[in-house]
Amino acid sequence: MASTPLLVVEKGSKQHKLWQSVGVVYVVALVLLVPVVLEPFEISKMNRALTLSVAILAVNLVVGFNGMLALGHSAFMGLGAFVTASLIQDENMDYWYIIPIILIVGFVFGVILGLPALRVKGLYLALTTIAMAVVFPSLVNIEQLGIAKRTGGPNGKVVSETVDAPSYMEWLPGVDGARGDRAYRYWMIVVVVALTMLVIRNYIRSRPGRAVIAIRDHEAGAAVYGVNLPMYKTVNFAISASLGALAGLLWSMDKSFVAGQDFTFLLAIDLIIGLVIGGVGTLQGSLVGGLFVVWVRDLTKRISIPLGFYDLSGEGPLANAIFGLILILFTFFAPGGIVSLGRLVQSKLIRVIPLRPDGEPIQPLADLDPGPESTRAQVAMNLAIIGAVLLPLGWLAMNIDNLIVGVFAFALRFQILITMPIALIVGINELQAHKEGKRSDSMVGQANVARILGGIGTVFLVLFGFFHFVDQYATGFDLPIV
Amino acid sequence: MLAVTWNFDILPDFIFNGLQAGAIYATVALALVLIFKATTLINFAQGELAMLGAFFVYVINIEQGLWLWLSILLAMGFSALLGMAIERTLTRPFDPSDHLPVVLITLGLFLIVNAVAADIWSFQTKRAADAFGKFPGWVPFGWGGERFIEVFGTRLRYQTIGIWVTLALVLFGMGLILNRTKIGLSFRAVSSNVESARLVGVNTGRTLGFGWALASMLGTLGAALVAPSLGGYNPNMMAAILIYALAGAALGGLDSLGGAVLGGVCVGLIQSVVVSWLGVVVLEQAYMSILQLAAAFLVILIVLMFRPSGLFGTRTIERV
Numbered sequence A: 001m002a003s004t005p006l007l008v009v010e011k012g013s014k015q016h017k018l019w020q021s022v023g024v025v026y027v028v029a030l031v032l033l034v035p036v037v038l039e040p041f042e043i044s045k046m047n048r049a050l051t052l053s054v055a056i057l058a059v060n061l062v063v064g065f066n067g068m069l070a071l072g073h074s075a076f077m078g079l080g081a082f083v084t085a086s087l088i089q090d091e092n093m094d095y096w097y098i099i100p101i102i103l104i105v106g107f108v109f110g111v112i113l114g115l116p117a118l119r120v121k122g123l124y125l126a127l128t129t130i131a132m133a134v135v136f137p138s139l140v141n142i143e144q145l146g147i148a149k150r151t152g153g154p155n156g157k158v159v160s161e162t163v164d165a166p167s168y169m170e171w172l173p174g175v176d177g178a179r180g181d182r183a184y185r186y187w188m189i190v191v192v193v194a195l196t197m198l199v200i201r202n203y204i205r206s207r208p209g210r211a212v213i214a215i216r217d218h219e220a221g222a223a224v225y226g227v228n229l230p231m232y233k234t235v236n237f238a239i240s241a242s243l244g245a246l247a248g249l250l251w252s253m254d255k256s257f258v259a260g261q262d263f264t265f266l267l268a269i270d271l272i273i274g275l276v277i278g279g280v281g282t283l284q285g286s287l288v289g290g291l292f293v294v295w296v297r298d299l300t301k302r303i304s305i306p307l308g309f310y311d312l313s314g315e316g317p318l319a320n321a322i323f324g325l326i327l328i329l330f331t332f333f334a335p336g337g338i339v340s341l342g343r344l345v346q347s348k349l350i351r352v353i354p355l356r357p358d359g360e361p362i363q364p365l366a367d368l369d370p371g372p373e374s375t376r377a378q379v380a381m382n383l384a385i386i387g388a389v390l391l392p393l394g395w396l397a398m399n400i401d402n403l404i405v406g407v408f409a410f411a412l413r414f415q416i417l418i419t420m421p422i423a424l425i426v427g428i429n430e431l432q433a434h435k436e437g438k439r440s441d442s443m444v445g446q447a448n449v450a451r452i453l454g455g456i457g458t459v460f461l462v463l464f465g466f467f468h469f470v471d472q473y474a475t476g477f478d479l480p481i482v
Numbered sequence B: 001m002l003a004v005t006w007n008f009d010i011l012p013d014f015i016f017n018g019l020q021a022g023a024i025y026a027t028v029a030l031a032l033v034l035i036f037k038a039t040t041l042i043n044f045a046q047g048e049l050a051m052l053g054a055f056f057v058y059v060i061n062i063e064q065g066l067w068l069w070l071s072i073l074l075a076m077g078f079s080a081l082l083g084m085a086i087e088r089t090l091t092r093p094f095d096p097s098d099h100l101p102v103v104l105i106t107l108g109l110f111l112i113v114n115a116v117a118a119d120i121w122s123f124q125t126k127r128a129a130d131a132f133g134k135f136p137g138w139v140p141f142g143w144g145g146e147r148f149i150e151v152f153g154t155r156l157r158y159q160t161i162g163i164w165v166t167l168a169l170v171l172f173g174m175g176l177i178l179n180r181t182k183i184g185l186s187f188r189a190v191s192s193n194v195e196s197a198r199l200v201g202v203n204t205g206r207t208l209g210f211g212w213a214l215a216s217m218l219g220t221l222g223a224a225l226v227a228p229s230l231g232g233y234n235p236n237m238m239a240a241i242l243i244y245a246l247a248g249a250a251l252g253g254l255d256s257l258g259g260a261v262l263g264g265v266c267v268g269l270i271q272s273v274v275v276s277w278l279g280v281v282v283l284e285q286a287y288m289s290i291l292q293l294a295a296a297f298l299v300i301l302i303v304l305m306f307r308p309s310g311l312f313g314t315r316t317i318e319r320v
Helices: A013-037 A040-063 A073-093 A095-117 A122-139 A144-151 A177-204 A207-217 A221-223 A227-254 A266-278 A283-302 A316-334 A337-349 A378-397 A403-414 A416-436 A441-474 B008-039 B046-063 B068-091 B099-121 B158-180 B182-192 B193-199 B204-230 B240-252 B257-281 B291-305
Strands: A007-010 A305-306 A310-313 A349-353 B148-151 B154-157
Touching: A007 A416, A013 A177, A013 A416, A013 A441, A013 B046, A040 A073, A040 A177, A040 A227, A040 A283, A040 A310, A040 A337, A040 B204, A073 A122, A073 A227, A073 A266, A095 A122, A095 A227, A122 A266, A122 B099, A122 B240, A122 B291, A177 A227, A177 A283, A207 A227, A207 B046, A207 B099, A221 A227, A227 A337, A266 A283, A266 A316, A266 A337, A266 A416, A283 A316, A305 A337, A310 A416, A316 B099, A337 A349, A378 A403, A378 A416, A378 B068, A378 B148, A403 A416, A403 B148, A403 B182, A416 A441, B008 B046, B008 B158, B008 B204, B008 B240, B008 B257, B046 B068, B046 B204, B046 B240, B068 B099, B068 B204, B099 B193, B154 B158, B158 B182, B158 B204, B158 B257, B182 B204, B193 B204, B204 B240, B240 B257, B240 B291, B257 B291
Parallel strands: A007 A349
Antiparallel strands: A305 A310, B148 B154
């Protein structure tokens, strides 16, 4: 059957855990490789992307999980950033003590601003929150209450005490030498992001989280069910505000300089774009969205497409136009964002069958077995061969000095992360099925090719990644490994 | 304590400023409400489309050298075509009850139009011809050829009068179109209930296109009229005005045309009188532009808390 994916596993089975652990390994490898592989200024960009991810997660809480169109979180970021800067600079507090303060401040402001704002509906709420975002940069310059003195007024505030890597932390990848401090801040931000995502994931899966999602799906129905609408909406908004303030703290820590012009409505638009392109209502989408907003924006600035009579160059204002175009294209073709596209691809590759309470799968695996005419082995073999061919192509293409070709070359090289392990796993599966007599004999050869090629590819990929990491990591320590 | 020296002498000055700004906000608010009535969507790109229309005026008037009012009419025509094209391609495929996708589309348009205009014409402000610079020569009472008249002890600029007269004519014309023509009737039907209108045989596509065209024309007119007081044509000219116009539309009720006008004028007056005059009088600071936006939105928020659909909007009742 053409409709069955390549792999069908039971939830919680060994194979399922294998699949999930491969994903975890990839994420961990990515996190470890970033500080050693990237240039210092790129690490700063990564820090900024992760900071925006926290902010986008905050927006997601309200827009994606609660269904309210609150679009002004740049104001909360600014609030967090300025309070942090002021506390560090004027009161000489330490960053660790400031984190709980920031969360509380954000929460309080979220309650204050949320209570009236949530009384208005739909588009009116969007307008009101946009107004918040628009007004915030001006509020920084108010001279009453000594605000301007604390915020540095129009010139911004410099935080002279930067976060430096303590000597006992220098074993962390990347924390050495010239880029050491930025990599240290990267690790701090990674820790905060991971903790935040864990907390929010548990929040969403808990009872209040379910109440919030119920409000999104059908507000009247949730009210009938006994959900206290004003309380859950306001508390959710307040949590989102404190997350936004936390993002502001990260911003301040990373940049050591805060100015009102950084937190305009354009930042709010960036957050919304990141939210949508990442995937509304998904946790991973916030991460992807943050990365997208920073890195793709950077890409659009460097694009240059000669179109005959007119040179489409990203330098200058047109970078924004390309960004807007991407937003519109995503709204048309992938409204669920990149995460929805990823899930689409994943659904073609693997299906996880949930278990009934007694431990049996709800649909017996044998029902989904495609039987003797299965094309899985052939698909796996094709995948392995394509993967093996595209990799050197991508390597060669890297030599062409064109940005668009470069992006494609990047994709061509990294596709082996997906194709090779899948070919390996599916090949092994199909051979196993053949041993059990469920497959015809003609596909044995194909399955073998898939398994061997996939195996070689996966081993190559693991070794390459490992040695690349050790190489870069070791250069900071002058170890005998070269 | 605050030194309160009530200075009523400069109040008429601020009132006239407020009325002039309010008329512009009313025009743009009308455009926003038109689209909202027809489609229940907010067009966040309205300001940028209006700015583009103003640049059309610049190209036709200054670069090609045609008469100003002819240029404005031609630019309005081009904007209408552009508005209809946008409606056709970008917004029609989406279900209007789901707000997020169309908000995103208009935000994307906002970015694109702003960037394209900046790329073509750069961020340098281009001098704008003033539609209402001086009174024409035939005006009696010795006002002919002057820029302003003296009234209530202050100067009332011809610009203010001209903009208000234009707004009045526009309102009159719109009333005629909406109430006396067939397409106006279809528009009122579509804004009342799209499904029923479709069932009765109204061509909703054409009507929506008409709505967008009308809105774009209004936006262009507003931008062209406000350009002289902003110093000229600039890709960022309409960003602040859009915010105030949104505030005015929300204040008056997003689906009330009269409310849009009233809301726009109110916002203009609040911005000018409350903040500028009180700021000068009460707190004796020169110009509190930073608080104008905040004051306007504070008023909106308070109004929305007591009347969630705006002053004149229809109260929505959720049927379960």
